[in-house]
Amino acid sequence: MSILLNKDSRVVVQGITGRSGLFHTQQCREYGTQIVAGVTPGKGGIHIEGIPVFNTVEEAVRYTSANVSMIFVPPPGAADAILEACDAGLELAVCITEGIPVRDMVLARMIQEKSSTRLVGPNCPGVITPGVCKVGIMPGYIHTPGRIGVVSRSGTLTYEAVKQLTDVGLGQSTGVGIGGDPIIGMNFIDVLRMFNEDPETDGVFMIGEIGGGAEEEAAAWIKEYMNKPVAAFIAGVTAPPGKRMGHAGAIITGGKGRAEDKIRALTDCGVAVSPSPTRMGATMLELMKGAANKA
Amino acid sequence: MNIHEYQAKEILAAYGIPVPRGRVALTSDQVERCAKELGGHCVVKAQIYAGGRGKGGGVKVVHHPEQAQELGKELFGKRLVTPQTGPEGLKVRRILVEEAVEIAREFYLSITLDRATSRYCMIACAEGGVEIEEVARRTPEKIHLLNIDPATGLRPYQARKVALKLGLAGSICEDCVLLMLNLYRLCLEKDCFLVEINPLVTTRAGWLLAMDAKITFDDNAIFRHHDYPDMLDYSQLGTLEINAGKYDLSYIKLDGNIGCMVNGAGLAMATLDVLKEYGGEPANFLDVGGGATREKVAEAFKIILEDSDARGVFVNIFGGIMRCDVIAQGIIEAAGEMNCTLPIVVRMDGSQVEEGKRLLAESGLNVQSADNLGDGAARIVAMLKE
Numbered sequence: 235m236s237i238l239l240n241k242d243s244r245v246v247v248q249g250i251t252g253r254s255g256l257f258h259t260q261q262c263r264e265y266g267t268q269i270v271a272g273v274t275p276g277k278g279g280i281h282i283e284g285i286p287v288f289n290t291v292e293e294a295v296r297y298t299s300a301n302v303s304m305i306f307v308p309p310p311g312a313a314d315a316i317l318e319a320c321d322a323g324l325e326l327a328v329c330i331t332e333g334i335p336v337r338d339m340v341l342a343r344m345i346q347e348k349s350s351t352r353l354v355g356p357n358c359p360g361v362i363t364p365g366v367c368k369v370g371i372m373p374g375y376i377h378t379p380g381r382i383g384v385v386s387r388s389g390t391l392t393y394e395a396v397k398q399l400t401d402v403g404l405g406q407s408t409g410v411g412i413g414g415d416p417i418i419g420m421n422f423i424d425v426l427r428m429f430n431e432d433p434e435t436d437g438v439f440m441i442g443e444i445g446g447g448a449e450e451e452a453a454a455w456i457k458e459y460m461n462k463p464v465a466a467f468i469a470g471v472t473a474p475p476g477k478r479m480g481h482a483g484a485i486i487t488g489g490k491g492r493a494e495d496k497i498r499a500l501t502d503c504g505v506a507v508s509p510s511p512t513r514m515g516a517t518m519l520e521l522m523k524g525a526a527n528k529a
Numbered sequence: 530m531n532i533h534e535y536q537a538k539e540i541l542a543a544y545g546i547p548v549p550r551g552r553v554a555l556t557s558d559q560v561e562r563c564a565k566e567l568g569g570h571c572v573v574k575a576q577i578y579a580g581g582r583g584k585g586g587g588v589k590v591v592h593h594p595e596q597a598q599e600l601g602k603e604l605f606g607k608r609l610v611t612p613q614t615g616p617e618g619l620k621v622r623r624i625l626v627e628e629a630v631e632i633a634r635e636f637y638l639s640i641t642l643d644r645a646t647s648r649y650c651m652i653a654c655a656e657g658g659v660e661i662e663e664v665a666r667r668t669p670e671k672i673h674l675l676n677i678d679p680a681t682g683l684r685p686y687q688a689r690k691v692a693l694k695l696g697l698a699g700s701i702c703e704d705c706v707l708l709m710l711n712l713y714r715l716c717l718e719k720d721c722f723l724v725e726i727n728p729l730v731t732t733r734a735g736w737l738l739a740m741d742a743k744i745t746f747d748d749n750a751i752f753r754h755h756d757y758p759d760m761l762d763y764s765q766l767g768t769l770e771i772n773a774g775k776y777d778l779s780y781i782k783l784d785g786n787i788g789c790m791v792n793g794a795g796l797a798m799a800t801l802d803v804l805k806e807y808g809g810e811p812a813n814f815l816d817v818g819g820g821a822t823r824e825k826v827a828e829a830f831k832i833i834l835e836d837s838d839a840r841g842v843f844v845n846i847f848g849g850i851m852r853c854d855v856i857a858q859g860i861i862e863a864a865g866e867m868n869c870t871l872p873i874v875v876r877m878d879g880s881q882v883e884e885g886k887r888l889l890a891e892s893g894l895n896v897q898s899a900d901n902l903g904d905g906a907a908r909i910v911a912m913l914k915e
Contacts, residue, residue, distance in 0.1 A: 320880025
């Protein structure tokens with residue numbers, strides 16, 4: 235097992251006829267992903283690269299039994315695309331689109347939370363189970379099948395981390411880019427919980443960055459529930475305090491969000507935090523060796 | 530995207546939220562005229578894209594039009610430094626002149642997004658004014674938070690409960706309920722990331738008034754508000770930041786001498802971290818984003834080179850959605866146009882990486898390719914020491 239994706243995942247691409255939608259559809263298919271359908275309103279009935287295109291997700295599901303969606307719909311229609319995926323009863327919707335207005339996502343998230351569809355993203359690199367299935371824009375070649383779960387708020391920094399893991403000989407069970415937007419579907423804790431229960435995951439590498447309180451909440455959850463080793467990296471240790479207007483954000487987060495606060499919270503909860511972005515793989519390797527020796 | 534206080538107040542007024550009488554002035558003579566119209570006794574407020582103006586001397590009460598004019602002359606000539614501007618301060622180009630008001634009580638009221646619940650959240654406090662974050666830290670029980678259900682919106686009874694907690698009663702409490710409902714409507718319709726009234730006051734005469742206001746628009750929603758770009762005051766942004774904005778690049782000027790171009794905000798921050806670890810000082814943060822085109826990369830590179838502090842350039846691109854040969858072409862194009870002789874270190878990974886490296890090697894630029902993040906940082910730091 236892995237989490238979220240496996241060899242039976244059947245993927246529908248929403249926004250398949252757009253430039254990046256089509257490019258990444260091809261990339262995913264080359265990686266081995268079963269792309270069974272595409273959706274572009276108004277273009278139902280055509281085939282693109284041999285893939286049947288439908289007007290609605292519902293139709294795509296009816297004719298192809300798709301159970302996972304990959305969304306490339308541009309920002310004005312992206313929240314609607316998420317809702318459509320939920321309405322069609324898909325198991326998982328992975329939204330790659332960057333730049334969806336907050337107001338749209340507040341509504342989409344409210345409906346999605348109550349549905350049976352899991353949402354990853356938006357504004358994320360996607361999900362990959364190495365060697366099996368890729369639903370996203372990450373480069374496939376840096377990944378290796380293995381037993382480390384990866385969860386990240388960042389895009390390209392995740393690639394850096396995964397490459398380092400692969401280089402030190404640690405393959406990955408599943409990589410999940412949860413996205414960097416203020417409103418996202420699955421958060422760190424949702425993914426950590428799945429890795430905790432996945433028999434094919436032995437440890438987790440987590441990538442966070444400054445801002446918000448998600449890493450602190452994850453740290454508290456890890457301390458309480460996680461029974462597998464976790465290593466982490468937090469980007470932005472040297473970031474200068476940003477220019478800002480207004481106080482509301484600081485009031486809600488209670489002044490959390492600095493890298494040092496996150497690193498302290500994670501360290502206090504037993505997470506091995508990599509001191510440098512060049513040592514992410516090495517930190518995970520040392521942690522796994524230590525865990526193996528203890529066992 | 531931020532706007533000025535006077536613009537925020539115009540929007541509040543359009544939504545039926547009472548604001549003090551006032552006018553915007555562009556010259557000190559206009560400041561005098563506005564003050565005269567308001568009866569002489571008024572408040573002169575410098576308009577800049579930062580808070581803490583009171584502490585920086587940007588907000589003052591005057592008693593005569595002449596005094597207002599003097600203050601106008603002083604403010605228009607200077608860069609206002611406040612706790613939020615950084616030491617270089619911000620230029621004052623517009624001044625808001627407002628009637629002076631007899632204040633009875635001050636409150637804090639805002640609506641913003643709560644990431645933890647994915648909902649808009651109304652924040653209210655009976656102690657308004659500049660020290661609100663301090664109040665939140667010291668006495669969090671004084672802060673009233675209300676998560677707004679997107680299905681129902683803010684309901685009058687919910688607003689009333691908050692208004693009562695602020696200690697308002699009778700007709701002014703009902704006025705406040707209406708104000709809160711209007712504020713929520715404004716927040717949604719104008720696609721705000723933050724709308725903040727601090728302080729919201731009750732006057733001696735028994736009115737509610739928004740004495741100061743801040744609005745931050747959601748950058749992602751600008752496509753449905755064609756009037757927003759015109760509201761931007763370019764004098765409040767650095768020239769490099771303006772150019773970056775044109776090409777939708779995320780750029781922040783820093784103090785060091787190594788120009789940085791990275792794809793993705795997280796990797797860009799990690800790149801700054803690793804440069805510092807190797808003893809280098811980054812000149813900027815620059816995220817070229819996911820779907821950058823060759824043109825975008827070229828403009829990004831030009832922005833880096835236009836910064837006279839940059840003595841070298843570190844490019845760190847991990848291609849996922851981006852192709853390395855496209856990055857390389859963009860760099861070569863921009864460096865050629867700018868006659869760049871600065872040392873450049875390029876670390877690229879991703880699709881078409883060999884093609885990208887070959888293009889750079891054959892370009893004739895003063896460029897080295899690095900194998901990984903640490904190697905790249907070490908190389909650019911070493912090249913700058915030579």
